Amino acid sequence: MTLFTLLLVLICERLFKWGEHWQLEHRLVPLFGKQQHFSLIRTVGLVVLVMLIFTLLLHAIEGLLFGVLSLVVWILVGVLCIGAGQSRQHYRAYLHSANLQDVTGHQAMAEELSVIHPMSSHITDKLYLRELQNALLWINYRFYLAPLFWFVVGASYGPVLLLGYAFLRAWQGWLAKQSRQHREQSGVDVLLFWIDWIPVRIVGLAYAFLGHGEKALPAWWRFMTDFRHKPYHVLSVLAQFSLERDPCKDKVEMPRIAVALAKRITLVIVLITAVLTVAGVIL
Numbered sequence: 001m002t003l004f005t006l007l008l009v010l011i012c013e014r015l016f017k018w019g020e021h022w023q024l025e026h027r028l029v030p031l032f033g034k035q036q037h038f039s040l041i042r043t044v045g046l047v048v049l050v051m052l053i054f055t056l057l058l059h060a061i062e063g064l065l066f067g068v069l070s071l072v073v074w075i076l077v078g079v080l081c082i083g084a085g086q087s088r089q090h091y092r093a094y095l096h097s098a099n100l101q102d103v104t105g106h107q108a109m110a111e112e113l114s115v116i117h118p119m120s121s122h123i124t125d126k127l128y129l130r131e132l133q134n135a136l137l138w139i140n141y142r143f144y145l146a147p148l149f150w151f152v153v154g155a156s157y158g159p160v161l162l163l164g165y166a167f168l169r170a171w172q173g174w175l176a177k178q179s180r181q182h183r184e185q186s187g188v189d190v191l192l193f194w195i196d197w198i199p200v201r202i203v204g205l206a207y208a209f210l211g212h213g214e215k216a217l218p219a220w221w222r223f224m225t226d227f228r229h230k231p232y233h234v235l236s237v238l239a240q241f242s243l244e245r246d247p248c249k250d251k252v253e254m255p256r257i258a259v260a261l262a263k264r265i266t267l268v269i270v271l272i273t274a275v276l277t278v279a280g281v282i283l
Contacts, residue, residue: 001071002158003277006151009078010270013085020086022079024163025170032174040187043171047191051164058159077159078151081166084143087113091136091259098252106251113139115176117232126249133243133258134236140262141203141235142169145269149199152273168192196231204238206265216241 020026035042054077061069090112097105110119110128114135119128146169147162154161168188175183183189201223208216216238223234242261 001074002152002155003274005071005074005078006148006270006273008075009082012075012079013083019089023083023085024080024166025086025173027080028167028170029174032171038175038182038185040190043168043186043188043191046171047164047167050167051160054163055157055160074159077163081162082144082147082151084139087139087143091255094255095252110135116142116173125251129249129251129254130240132255134232134239136255136258137235137239137262138232140259140266141200144262144266145203146196146199148266148269148273149202165195168195193230197227200231200235203265203269204234206268207235207238207242207261210242210261210265 016022058070058073061073064070090109094106094109094113097109110132114132117135117138119131119135123131147165150161150165151158168191171186172183172188172192175186175188201220204220204223208220219237219241223229223238226234239258239261243257
């Protein structure tokens with residue numbers, strides 16, 4: 001059921017998810033707004049509570065209506081947790097502003113796209129655009145590839161792991177817009193550092209194969225024993241080897257090249273998942 005659900009979710013996401021309405025981040029804002037205390041223990045407690053409640057729900061509806069109800073819940077959770085409708089709007093707004101030479105407009109959208117790892121304003125235009133590329137690649141990882149990974153490896157509990165990851169992602173994104181101090185106190189970055197450690201290296205391997213192997217693969221091997229650098233740094237370094245094939249300094253084309261690469265990687269991961277499912281490796 002994993003592959004069938006995943007394909008339906010991706011189709012729905014592409015056709016209908018154009019804004020924040022069907023995005024978990026938007027649905028959790030009222031809950032996050034009520035939080036007054038921030039700590040690692042509280043963050044762990046929140047995500048465990050959410051996953052436990054959802055697990056009990058899945059068990060309660062198991063087998064009802066010949067399994068149709070469970071399938072609907074799987075699809076609903078997938079649509080809420082996979083996809084970046086709001087970020088896609090910001091990306092389109094960036095391209096529109098950049099085409100119109102609206103510096104203020106496209107810089108504002110670039111800031112929205114890089115809210116998790118803010119870009120420095122005191123760098124050259126080339127480095128600024130490269131950081132924007134990295135931000136777009138990270139959005140693709142956070143909203144597509146990492147959720148896909150946890151959904152697949154979780155097997156029958158895939159939706160539970162998916163919801164847990166998406167909850168932490170939403171919590172981190174909300175805190176990034178509110179307070180740096182609260183974000184540090186919450187410990188969400190520490191949790192996601194370890195949660196992202198394996199999937200970001202699997203995705204990084206895909207980037208390494210599409211990039212310059214003589215540079216990318218040695219770097220990937222070094223990152224396999226690296227517990228210092230953030231997942232964002234690991235993904236950015238490996239992805240840039242692939243982007244070296246398309247050198248560009250245009251503020252419209254550079255982001256488009258990064259998005260095209262991200263889509264290609266996502267398609268490759270989905271195809272690999274499909275092959276493993278047909279082969280019986282994934283249920």
